[in-house]
Amino acid sequence: MFTRGLLLIGLFSVPASxxxxxxxxxxxxxxxxxxxxxxxxxxxxLQLRVVFDAGSSRDPADKAGAATLTAAMLDEGTKDLSAxxxxxxxxxxxxxxxxxxxxxxxxxxLRSLSDSGLLNPALDLLAQVLEAPAFPAADLELKRAxxxxxxxxxxxxxxxxxxxxxxxxxxxxHPYASDPLGDEKSLKAITREDLIAxxxxxYVGANAQVMIVGDVSKRQARKIVERVVGRLPAGKxxxxxxxxxxxxxxxxxxxxxxxxxxxxNMGHPGMRRGDPDYFPLxxxxxxxxxxxxxxxxxxxxxxxxxxxxxxxxYFLPLRLPGPLYIGLQxxxxxxxxxxxxxxxxxxxxxVNGPTEKELEAAKKHLSGSYPLRIDSNGKIAEYLAVIAFYxxxxxxxxEFIPRIEAVTIKQIRDAFRRRVRPERMVTVTVGGER
Amino acid sequence: xxxxxxxxxxxxxxxxxxxxxxxxxxxxxxxVIVREDHRSPVxxxxxxxxxxxxxxxxxxxxxxxxxxxxMFKGTAKLKPNExxxxxxxxxxxxxxxxxxxxxxxxxxxxxxxxxxxxxxEAERMQNLVLxxxxxxxxxxxxxxxxxxxxxxxxxxxxxxxxxxxxxEKHSYRNPIIGWMKDLESITxxxxxxxxxxxxxxxxxxxxxxxxxxxxEVFALAKQHFGPVPAAPPVKSPxxxxxxxxxxxxxxxxxxxxxxxxxxxxxAPVHASAGRDGIAEWEPYALSILGGVLDGGQASRFxxxxxxxxxxxxxIDVDYxxxxxxxxxxxxxxxxxxxxxAEETEKAIRQQIERIRNELVTAAELKRVKAQVVASNVYSxxxxxxxxxxxxxxxxxxxxxxxxxxxxxxxxxxxAEQVQTVARKYLIDSNLTVTILDPQPMSxxxxxxxxxxxxxxxx
Numbered sequence: 001m002f003t004r005g006l007l008l009i010g011l012f013s014v015p016a017s018x019x020x021x022x023x024x025x026x027x028x029x030x031x032x033x034x035x036x037x038x039x040x041x042x043x044x045x046l047q048l049r050v051v052f053d054a055g056s057s058r059d060p061a062d063k064a065g066a067a068t069l070t071a072a073m074l075d076e077g078t079k080d081l082s083a084x085x086x087x088x089x090x091x092x093x094x095x096x097x098x099x100x101x102x103x104x105x106x107x108x109x110l111r112s113l114s115d116s117g118l119l120n121p122a123l124d125l126l127a128q129v130l131e132a133p134a135f136p137a138a139d140l141e142l143k144r145a146x147x148x149x150x151x152x153x154x155x156x157x158x159x160x161x162x163x164x165x166x167x168x169x170x171x172x173x174h175p176y177a178s179d180p181l182g183d184e185k186s187l188k189a190i191t192r193e194d195l196i197a198x199x200x201x202x203y204v205g206a207n208a209q210v211m212i213v214g215d216v217s218k219r220q221a222r223k224i225v226e227r228v229v230g231r232l233p234a235g236k237x238x239x240x241x242x243x244x245x246x247x248x249x250x251x252x253x254x255x256x257x258x259x260x261x262x263x264x265n266m267g268h269p270g271m272r273r274g275d276p277d278y279f280p281l282x283x284x285x286x287x288x289x290x291x292x293x294x295x296x297x298x299x300x301x302x303x304x305x306x307x308x309x310x311x312x313x314y315f316l317p318l319r320l321p322g323p324l325y326i327g328l329q330x331x332x333x334x335x336x337x338x339x340x341x342x343x344x345x346x347x348x349x350x351v352n353g354p355t356e357k358e359l360e361a362a363k364k365h366l367s368g369s370y371p372l373r374i375d376s377n378g379k380i381a382e383y384l385a386v387i388a389f390y391x392x393x394x395x396x397x398x399e400f401i402p403r404i405e406a407v408t409i410k411q412i413r414d415a416f417r418r419r420v421r422p423e424r425m426v427t428v429t430v431g432g433e434r
Numbered sequence: 435x436x437x438x439x440x441x442x443x444x445x446x447x448x449x450x451x452x453x454x455x456x457x458x459x460x461x462x463x464x465x466v467i468v469r470e471d472h473r474s475p476v477x478x479x480x481x482x483x484x485x486x487x488x489x490x491x492x493x494x495x496x497x498x499x500x501x502x503x504x505m506f507k508g509t510a511k512l513k514p515n516e517x518x519x520x521x522x523x524x525x526x527x528x529x530x531x532x533x534x535x536x537x538x539x540x541x542x543x544x545x546x547x548x549x550x551x552x553x554x555e556a557e558r559m560q561n562l563v564l565x566x567x568x569x570x571x572x573x574x575x576x577x578x579x580x581x582x583x584x585x586x587x588x589x590x591x592x593x594x595x596x597x598x599x600x601x602e603k604h605s606y607r608n609p610i611i612g613w614m615k616d617l618e619s620i621t622x623x624x625x626x627x628x629x630x631x632x633x634x635x636x637x638x639x640x641x642x643x644x645x646x647x648x649x650e651v652f653a654l655a656k657q658h659f660g661p662v663p664a665a666p667p668v669k670s671p672x673x674x675x676x677x678x679x680x681x682x683x684x685x686x687x688x689x690x691x692x693x694x695x696x697x698x699x700x701a702p703v704h705a706s707a708g709r710d711g712i713a714e715w716e717p718y719a720l721s722i723l724g725g726v727l728d729g730g731q732a733s734r735f736x737x738x739x740x741x742x743x744x745x746x747x748x749i750d751v752d753y754x755x756x757x758x759x760x761x762x763x764x765x766x767x768x769x770x771x772x773x774x775a776e777e778t779e780k781a782i783r784q785q786i787e788r789i790r791n792e793l794v795t796a797a798e799l800k801r802v803k804a805q806v807v808a809s810n811v812y813s814x815x816x817x818x819x820x821x822x823x824x825x826x827x828x829x830x831x832x833x834x835x836x837x838x839x840x841x842x843x844x845x846x847x848x849a850e851q852v853q854t855v856a857r858k859y860l861i862d863s864n865l866t867v868t869i870l871d872p873q874p875m876s877x878x879x880x881x882x883x884x885x886x887x888x889x890x891x892x
Contacts, residue, residue: 042473045811075731083741087731092801094808113808142744145771149692149747153768156588156691156875258689258875259586261578292527293506293518303515306574309582329582361523368525371544375474376815 022374024384024394025218031205031234035225036384038213040377044114046214047381050130050229051389054106054202056180057241057319063190065182069143070198071099071106074129076139083139086125095122097129103176104319105389106202109381114215127228130203135195147187154181159329161255162263162430169253169426170269170323174244204235209388213381244269244320247424255430262335262431263327266342268424270315270324273390280415281315283407286362287354288346289313289326294361300345301328307338313346319390324420332432339427347422353413367401455824455834456648458655462664463636466655467824467834469643471817477644478821479551480540481559482829484639485632487610488534488759489670495605496612497620497628499532500576504625505539506530507568510561514568517554524550534606535758536829542818545645552658559638560662562629569622577618580611588690588870595686596696596868600762604675634665639828643821675700675760683867690872693775697782698762699864701753704832706760717755718843719851720763720859724753725802726794726852727765727785732801734785735765745773745781758830762866763859775869790856793849806844 025037056067075090075097076083090097095112108130112122154160164179171177182190210225247268271281282290289297289312301311308328316322326346330338354362374380374397387396454470486498508514521528526543541551584590594609601607612620640659642651678700701720708714728735728751735749749767769778813819827834 040473043811043814045815047815084732084737087737088801091730091732092804094804094806096808096812111812113811118808139741142741145744146747149768149771152691156689158586159582261581261586291522293515294522299515302575304571306571307578309575309579330578331581361519364523365525368523368544368547369527370525371474371476372525372527372542375476375817378815 022380022383022397024387025221026394027222029205029226029230031230031232033205033208033210033225033229033232034388035210035212035221036388037211037218037221037225038380038384039216039218039221040213040380041215043377044215045377046110046112046114046119046212046216046224047377048110048112048126048224048228049211049381049385050108051209051211051385052106052202052204053104053207053238053389054198055101055104056178057103057175058198058202058238059175059178059182059186060194060198062186063182063194064178064186065147065180066186066190066194066198067101067106068180068182069140069147069187069190070195070203071101071108072143072147073135073140073195074099074108074133076143077134077136078128078132079134081128083136086129089125090122093118093122097126101180103180103322105385107385111378123224123227127231130229131231133199135192135199137192140192140195144187144190147181148184150181151184151187158257158259158261158263158430161257162265162327162428165253165255165430166265166267166325166426166428167323169251169428170247170267172245175241176244176318176320176322201235202238203232205229205232206235206237208232209385211381211384211388213377213384241320247421247426250421250423250425250427252427252429255428257430257432259430259432260331261329262332262429263329264335264339264342265428266326266339266425267313267324268421268426269321271317271419272319272321273317273386274392275317275321277415277419278317279403279407280411281419283359283362283366283404284349284354284412284416285313285315285324286366287358287412288349291362291365296345296349297326297328297342301338301341305341307334307341311342332434335429335431335434339429343422346420350416350420350422353409353416356409359407359409359412363404363407366404370401455837456652457834458652460635460656460660462660462662463634463667464655464659464662465639465828466652466659467639467641467828468646468648468651469641469820469824470646470648471643471814471820472645474817475545475645476542476817477545477548477642477646478540478542478818479548479555480538480641480821480825481555482536482538482639482641482825483632484535484637484829484831485537485628485668485670486533486535486758487608487612488605489632490605490608490612492605492608493616494620494624494628495608495616496576496610497616497624498537499611500573500617500620501625501628502530502532502537502539503572503576504564504569505558505562507572508563508565509558510563511557512554517558520550520554526551532610534610536826538825538829540818540821548642548646548651549654549658552654555640556658556662559633559635559659562633564622564625564629566622569625573617573620576611577614580614580617583611584609585614588686588688588872589694591688592686592694592696592868592870595684596698596866599682599684599868600698600700600866601675604673604759606675606759606761631668634668635659635662636664636667639825641821641825641828643817643824672759678864678866681862681865681867683869685869685871687871687873689875690870691875693769693872694870695767695769695775695779696866696868697765697767697779698866699859699861701761701763701859703755703757703759703761704836705756705758705830715843715847715851716855716858719847719855720753721755722799722802722844722847723789723794723852723855724751724763725805726798727751727789729802729805734789734798735782739767739778739781739785740770743781744770746770746778749782756826756830756832775871779867779869786856786860790853790860792853794852796849799847799849799852803845806841810841
């Protein structure tokens with residue numbers, strides 16, 4: 001029979017053992033680097049990730065893009081090896097190297113087979129590019145030119161323009177305001193010496209966390225971590241970032257752009273990692289705009305009115321309050337209608353909070369989907385990086401379900417009323433004439 | 435996060451071990467394929483319908499994708515959006531995707547919830563309710579999707595122009611999302627016909643991967659999908675693309691900031707190999723060739739064109755040997771600053787000439803093959819991806835057992851075979867080139883988008 005009752009049978013019958021599962025080993029190296037290890041023997045592979053507090057919020061003044069360029073230059077040459085030789089060596093053993101930054105962290109990753117004949121050369125190479133990149137001048141010019149073209153491509157995309165304008169409006173003079181890629185002026189101002197100084201300052205033991213997930217023993221893992229980051233100088237933890245300002249009034253910014261749709265972004269600084277309101281805001285936002293096609297925003301804007309293909313809200317928790325980010329796109333003529341509707345849904349949610357039924361459904365989803373969050377080495381390594389970088393408790397994953405289950409309607413309503421202020425939101429619209 | 439992945443992602447497409455894969459067929463013709471992976475207590479269920487944009491007549495482009503949207507809009511027993519609500523409340527993630535070749539729906543769940551996915555999916559396989567009211571809203575959503583992905587993206591518009599040029603007859607020429615003009619004229623009746631014709635057990639493949647036991651999945655599939663009535667098999671008329679006789683080229687002059695170019699050579703796929711003078715190994719050799727040109731930062735394109743000559747800011751090769759119909763080996767590139775698209779094109783064509791004239795080196799072959807072997811292992815880290823590989827093969831009429839020796843066959847490709855396919859397919863008379871020629875972006879006025887087949891774009 002096809003009934004909702006039947007479908008929900010067994011919802012809480014999942015044995016608790018299915019949820020336990022990620023056992024994290026943690027230790028600290030002599031140079032201050034912290035290691036986090038999860039043993040996973042099923043596949044003959046190893047996932048490594050090294051993160052530094054070296055994201056774009058650490059860009060020197062007027063040098064936006066320096067953090068991104070530093071990360072991008074790591075594998076562009078060492079004292080002994082050219083960019084091409086580095087690529088040949090990684091790829092020759094089937095290893096995948098990657099490096100990138102967001103506003104908080106620089107993240108360097110390596111995926112390799114665990115066979116020692118393939119793994120060892122990849123690890124040595126990783127250690128070299130982390131410790132002693134040479135930042136060759138010619139390769140820097142190449143990367144700079146590529147970044148400038150990436151900026152030009154962003155300039156033909158209304159979505160990219162809207163996202164950048166949104167962060168600028170929200171964060172003003174704060175380091176979170178700038179695009180991690182930088183802008184034309186700042187990219188042109190960055191020198192090789194800037195990158196060398198940035199690397200020396202931030203790619204140090206005290207500022208590093210190493211995640212290692214895969215087919216090695218704890219003893220091997222210790223050796224691997226030592227080999228990869230053990231020789232980094234100890235250095236210092238960077239100064240705290242300046243505080244994020246609270247918006248006391250909202251405003252609207254429109255950018256005229258030749259497009260058929262208007263991209264709408266709305267929000268204000270939201271919450272940080274480890275925020276005391278994290279769980280009520282997280283669960284509440286799932287109901288408001290985080291829950292894919294079943295969220296209130298999606299139901300009202302997409303399902304009932306057909307105004308947008310994608311409409312969502314999320315909190316991006318960073319070291320400091322990252323944005324509460326509400327977004328949609330709709331054809332230009334519908335811009336005002338869509339905006340009005342979003343504001344209505346938002347305000348109603350802030351004032352009245354969720355219903356019992358909505359909260360129950362949200363909890364069922366968020367606890368029930370927990371196993372999906374950690375079902376691969378790649379995903380576990382990503383979670384470890386968040387736990388490590390933001391200093392969350394090692395039992396964060398084990399605590400996740402109980403914390404979700406404990407959230408009440410009152411807590412959500414209370415947290416949203418204090419932390420979500422529709423009248424103080426910035427609204428950025430990018431699009432054509434109506 | 436910007437991530438530079440130096441792996442050969444496209445080569446890993448097919449690479450999984452098959453010893454833990456099992457298959458059965460229900461009496462009504464539904465194939466069920468189960469892949470065991472007991473690393474985590476999760477399961478993914480995917481149902482693949484063998485219908486995609488290539489099955490669409492000229493005036494109904496986009497209908498497969500519109501129907502995909504409508505599949506969430508209610509059945510005899512489910513209210514609109516209730517499918518999604520039930521999956522969400524069971525901790526599941528779900529979505530669907532439409533391609534040129536297939537339409538697929540999936541749910542990712544904790545393993546004990548698999549029966550829920552089956553019950554819901556079996557329901558909408560046979561009892562979809564298509565109403566004017568829901569359709570009128572959802573078609574607007576699809577139009578917004580087209581605006582988002584295509585109308586406001588100069589590169590996507592150039593891509594559409596490229597496809598209608600490269601294909602004269604075969605419906606790969608039409609966009610998956612459809613031309614706007616067709617989206618404006620599709621009716622509920624069209625959708626009902628499309629649904630009735632293609633959404634039948636014998637035209638579908640159910641793929642389950644995860645922490646499950648094959649016999650239990652088969653029994654469960656029989657319980658839920660067994661009662662779906664059988665229907666006569668459907669066969670879309672196969673339209674062969676006539677052999678290309680001479681090079682084709684065009685320019686798309688629209689407001690944009692950055693030039694862009696697309697080159698494509700018609701190329702065989704596994705489904706078309708082993709007959710008509712196309713050797714079974716040719717798609718494997720083309721995959722390796724793609725790796726030599728573009729597999730990682732040490733590849734010829736990345737090393738020589740991007741790094742050494744600095745003539746392209748970015749360049750990528752795309753060749754998928756598992757399509758249902760013969761495909762294109764595509765090269766897309768962004769010229770480096772100070773270079774025209776024509777200069778970049780010339781440099782690319784010199785590289786193509788070289789791979790025709792000279793054997794690739796042993797070192798290059800070895801490196802590409804090392805990436806193949808590693809990608810094979812990496813791809814098994816994702817349960818979802820394993821199901822994707824199986825489903826894609828099965829939906830496109832390929833035998834998934836080919837996964838058993840796929841790495842072996844790629845490893846067996848010789849330098850001579852790479853040269854043979856280069857000489858056979860990477861020739862001027864088989865080439866289409868589209869150049870995006872940026873025009874000033876006037877404020878406020880949208881680009882004139884094609885109504886159909888690229889009209890309005892020159």
